[in-house]
Amino acid sequence: MRRPAPSTVRWLMLIAVLALWEIVPQFEIIPELFLPSLSKTLTVLYQNRGTYFAALLVTLYEVGFAMLISCVGGILAGALIGGVALLRSLFLPIFSSLYAVPIVILYPIMTAWFGVGSESKIMFSGIYAFFPVMLTAAAGIRTIDPAFLLAARSMGATRQQMITRVIIPASVPTVFTALRLGGALTIIGVVVSEMLTSAAGIGYLVTLNRTILDSPRVFAAILMILVLAVAYYMIARSIERRFVVWQSAGRKQQAASRDAAAGVPAPQPA
């Protein structure tokens, strides 16, 4: 018997989870207050689509601006710190140790400085995701294969050509990794800050409906955040695949040769 493909298994698992979400509350194994069924959640989401869509726009707006700080700022800062030895020795130890600080303690300060509107969410989640992005980018720049630099030098590349023709293209995979990570963390930061103190956004809907014990509305908001996060990841991944052809294709090739070596039969037409 042939083993099903991992992607088939993944889809089956997802369908199983969704089915359980529907069935378990239907049979009142878990009370609706704790877990409303999937159909109930979707119905509430549809009935209140105006409210939820408006909240989604607020959240997306905050995520968008926060990503300018976390991703754009983080990648630029990471490139500088990874690429310039002096900056690295000055700042890297500081930033690495700051990494362990729970940045969420800054959020009350942000609301004091910027109010309870979108600005405090943008600042908080931007800073929250900035450090991991920066450290990832810095590490990526530092791990560029020195063989590339030596080869470019042997071909007479100037310092500027080394940067534009070798270091930047060699950093593209790292930049995409940092973007994927940064986007996900920014979404987390925005939602968490909306849940703590705010008057708008999906996170706000979670907290608001939780306090009035309206579980279907809470779960509708949770479902939206889930979809938002997964959609971001999938879009980022597909753009990455397109841009970093050599990397994903290299991985595919490795996987193919591994399969061949392990004697996995090629898929046959039914």
Place this chain on the structure above:
Amino acid sequence: MQLVANLKSAEQQPAETAIEVANLTHVYAGPEGGVPALEDISLSVGVGRFVVIVGPSGCGKTSLLMMLAGLRHQTSGTVLCYGRPIPDPDPTRVGVVFQEASLFPWLSALDNIEFPLSLRGTPKEERQRRAGAMLTLVGLDGFGARYPHELSGGMKQRVSIARGLVQDPPVLLMDEPFAALDEQTRMTMGHELLRIWNATRKTVVFVTHSLTEAVYLADEVLVMSARPGRIIDRIAVTLPRPRNYEMMATDVFGRLRDRIWQQIRKTA
């Protein structure tokens, strides 16, 4: 008649020198005055010659090659390439082929070969023409659009050789270019290299660990000692050219390889 006599005398003249190294010494910076890496190296490579440097790991043969390429600077002594020092890499005088695939994975094979030309702003048309000719020379016609990850190890090194030759430098330096290849591919590539060398008549300095490769390829083998690296033997390889695989089974081949091995063993 007169013409033939002139040609003959020209042939008998000592060949022009491509590379001249005199009293080169290198010391790595370190505690207590540093670590001596290369000691009083002198050598001379005639135009069009194929010279192979062998020696135990860490003897500094790669460092020496980097100094010939202008990629590293010796502590003292001189390196001359066609009579002039080489303080910085100069791809119009010296092409370099590295051990590992140092091809850029984000560029196709053809773009990789064009890369050195594009650095100096050579027009697109000329770049393509010259890179295409190199691709043909190394036997990769039709593979120009492939990316390095779509090429085998041997093909990648063919592209590296093409990239090293694309500016038509008179000298080609090769740092263990076939070390990462399997034995069969390595033998094939050695033979291919001799074909390319024969077609282009470059001066080649080739660093390797493999004694068989050294004898098979070289006009002359320079044997280096363990650190600090010195040249302890110079062996002229008298095997006729073109070389073929059958020669590896001959007594002459075996004796040459054995002599190199004895020299290396003494110092290791």
